[in-house]
Amino acid sequence: MPEFLELTVDKFTFRTAADRYYNSEGVWALAEVSPLPLGEGTGVRVRIGLSDFLQQRSGDVAFAEVTSEGTVLAFGDEVAVIETIKAEVSLPSPVAGEVVEVNPAMETAPEVINQDPYGEGWLAVIEAEDWEADRARLLDAQAYFLVMKQEAEEEARRL
């Protein structure tokens, strides 16, 4: 179980898993093997999913469509679209590479994104082309927490 940074805004509590990286849109990336040294970033598999803040802000997921296995993505390419009770949300990939596994639950029980965003609700696994380069463009948990905190507090002020 990862450790979490927690933020409570109004009646909502948002958790940020401390063991992974995030893009600013709230898609997390967790390398499953030790990244190779800078410049040799091949063979690293990265699991991706939605942050707790992103899933709560997006709302209950009705459908999740993840790019199929074998697709090669550039950093920031759309890797999935989730349709929630509020909106359709396009999710940019936090890592470049080939999609090697898609969570089968996305087809049968996409609500798992809401139930367990850092665990069973993962979206896909990507064989990273250059994890070190991607990681350098991502936010660590502490940095994402601050971005998320600002967004959550701004949203609360608007309501």
Added chain:
Amino acid sequence: MSEGRRKVVIVPCSGIGKTYGTVSREAAYEVTEDLRPADTQLVALSLLVLGDEDARAAVADNPAVTIDGCKLACATRMVEESGGAVAQDFAVLDAYRRHRQFKPQGIAELNEGGQKLAHALAEEVAAVVDNLRHGGKDA
């Protein structure tokens, strides 16, 4: 149907300004006003929240079907907290998953997809009402 048999209470979501709440209410109206008016009774969730005696008695004395607009499941929870028994709980999101071709949009006025989803959901609720009235465990 014989006189004096219990009606099925239909309790929809009260979420105002929410598309899925509107779908739940439209489905409830269709069941209670058009599809099974003789077999059902609409109870407003807000009355249960306020502790209205007639509303509480209705859910306490009759099987209830709830139609929730979101995972908070206020309709189901309030029926249970009012001493009622939920014979079947529906969730609009689940109905949409079963009928993806009917994408609901709009709030005060549903789009065509929302109206069709409400109708499909109403048909499902009516089938449960039939089961409860004519052979279900609470009939």
